[in-house]
Amino acid sequence: MRLIMESVNKTYRDKRGQETHVLQDIDLSVEKDEFLAIVGPSGCGKSTLLGMVAGLVPLTSGSISFALEDGQSPHAPRIGVVFQEHALFPWRTVQRNVEYGLEVQRIGKRERTERARTLIDMVGLSGFEQRYPHQLSGGMRQRVGIARALAIEPDLLLMDEPLSALDAQVRQLLQEELLRIWEQHRQKTLYVTHNIAEAVAMADRIVVLSRRPGRIRAVLTVEIPRAERSLPDRQTQVAEYQRQIWDLIRSDAEQALYEDVRG
Ligand SMILES: Nc1ncnc2c1ncn2[C@@H]1O[C@H](COP(=O)(O)OP(=O)(O)O)[C@@H](O)[C@H]1O
Ligand SMILES: [Mg+2]
Numbered sequence: 001m002r003l004i005m006e007s008v009n010k011t012y013r014d015k016r017g018q019e020t021h022v023l024q025d026i027d028l029s030v031e032k033d034e035f036l037a038i039v040g041p042s043g044c045g046k047s048t049l050l051g052m053v054a055g056l057v058p059l060t061s062g063s064i065s066f067a068l069e070d071g072q073s074p075h076a077p078r079i080g081v082v083f084q085e086h087a088l089f090p091w092r093t094v095q096r097n098v099e100y101g102l103e104v105q106r107i108g109k110r111e112r113t114e115r116a117r118t119l120i121d122m123v124g125l126s127g128f129e130q131r132y133p134h135q136l137s138g139g140m141r142q143r144v145g146i147a148r149a150l151a152i153e154p155d156l157l158l159m160d161e162p163l164s165a166l167d168a169q170v171r172q173l174l175q176e177e178l179l180r181i182w183e184q185h186r187q188k189t190l191y192v193t194h195n196i197a198e199a200v201a202m203a204d205r206i207v208v209l210s211r212r213p214g215r216i217r218a219v220l221t222v223e224i225p226r227a228e229r230s231l232p233d234r235q236t237q238v239a240e241y242q243r244q245i246w247d248l249i250r251s252d253a254e255q256a257l258y259e260d261v262r263g
Helices: 046-053 094-104 109-122 138-151 168-185 196-202 232-262
Strands: 002-013 019-030 035-039 061-067 079-082 156-160 189-193 205-209 216-221
Touching (some): 002 046, 019 046, 019 216, 046 156, 079 138, 094 109, 094 138, 109 138, 138 168, 168 196, 189 196, 196 232, 205 232, 216 232
Parallel strands (some): 035 189, 079 156, 156 189
Antiparallel strands (some): 002 019, 205 216
16 A cells, blocks of 8 residues: 655644644655655654554644555555564563564464464564563564564554664664565565664665654655665765765754753
């Protein structure tokens, strides 16, 4: 299914009626087999946008819809979500965390077990099926989160800074892993990050958001084959994309820093 956002606006209102305009006039679609990254400074509304797509946060105006592609039979869109951290059920084992979405879909025990096993294997966690989240490292927990999101065979995969809480080495490894998994599955992905290098390494297109209210500053297509983005002779090109994006958000980021300092 294609995801289509039209003129999406979001304003939060607090108890005293104070309004914060968070997102303004977002027009965007995610096409077949596309990995779309959304990059922007902290607080620009990235998580809000994902929340709206997931149906967890109501829109203030505009619309978000899913359109069937040729040959697809009508069904409610299945959406897989991977958050930054703390999104696993602590009282469920790895196996049962991955099975969760399948239980919700009322898929039988046998198929559930099998599908979960396949995905646990794919994210490199065979042998850890009976562990609980607190018995795993941060990187392993994120792998479980990814397996759980993929288990339902989502029409759209949403990821909200899935690597941001990890230390640098684990992050690099998991990023490579994520790409390998993504190449196997290739479902539409909306990937939110404040990490520019991550976006350039992974995405087909990158949407750059401005600071509050978040508006689309630019949409870039990364014209380097994904598999070549880590090769030495592509680094000049990769750095050029990164520089372009940084230039777009630099002043916003500086302003945010200034506000943080003032508290
Ligand atoms: N439930 C909420 N109520 C009020 N304000 C919120 C709520 N959630 C987020 N915000 C505010 O909206 C802005 C965007 O937040 P968020 O979408 O989390 O940004 P990002 O993920 O890009 O860092 C921030 O200023 C944040 O404080
Ligand atoms: Mg966020």
